[in-house]
Amino acid sequence: MAHRQPVGELDPRYSSGGAAPLGWERARRLLVAAEVFWLSTVRPDGRPHVAPLLAVWLDEALYFCTGPTERKAANLADSPHCVLTTGRNLLGEGLDLVVEGEAARLTDDAALRFVAASFETKYGPDWHFDVRDGCFRSGGGAAVVYRVAPSTVFGFARGSEYGQTRWRFR
Template sequence: MDSEMVGPVAWERVDRQLRAARNYWLSTARADGRPHARPVWGVWLAGALWFGTGLESVKGRNLLCDPRCTMHLESGDDVVILEGTAERAEDDDAYAAYSRKYDMPADAASFAALPQVGALFRFAPTTAHAWLETAFVDSQATFRF
């Protein structure tokens, strides 16, 4: 199917990939500007990626100083890259979706009890880029929110 795709990647495809992914790569900037990239678990819900990270972790500290970041999926062949901002947030629906997806307790108390998780963040994309490596020129798509 992918090799037969003609034209830009459709948003519906990107949305499915974001919902189905287990891991998301988060890239932030340290206070001195050096990049920092790490995988996080998360859920794509209501046009945002909700994920947990420790407030004392490098990525947590980076986001508290500068919420601008990028998020991407693991594949370099079926690419999805999101640019936007991430801020601490609380959302019962996001916690419930996280709990179902990863088969673990997920609420403010359980996140706070795990230092590596710590707090829930809401990543709001402003731009998304997607393409298939096998059809790079024809499949490139950019979405603005």
């Protein structure tokens, strides 16, 4: 499948003098390889909510799951706008990514089986999910699955050159 190749735009306000925009393929590889993401949503009263979770990058989107009664699911039912972040916690090196988009619930069992297989391939057999009735099933519990296609991704590079690259998808 051909991947969308958005063009990166460097923001000189937050970049070293000699920095250049990062290529999307580098950011995409990091999204595929990253093991932990942080999901930011907004509670109905406007307060932020942030939680770590696992996610897989497939078909140019991030997929994650959560319990149907968890705060994340309640927040997304009220507003699908969310942010997923991943990267490194080192000041002098690394690339952090911020993925902005809207979470859409995935309920098609065939699509869910593909996503479930991807979770198990990436994270191992402890992350095996059966699929039934539009949900992941494991250990007697259900999890709802969301797809977040990026509207904008920001990349924050650190090292010999600091740079902020923005990729727009719409």
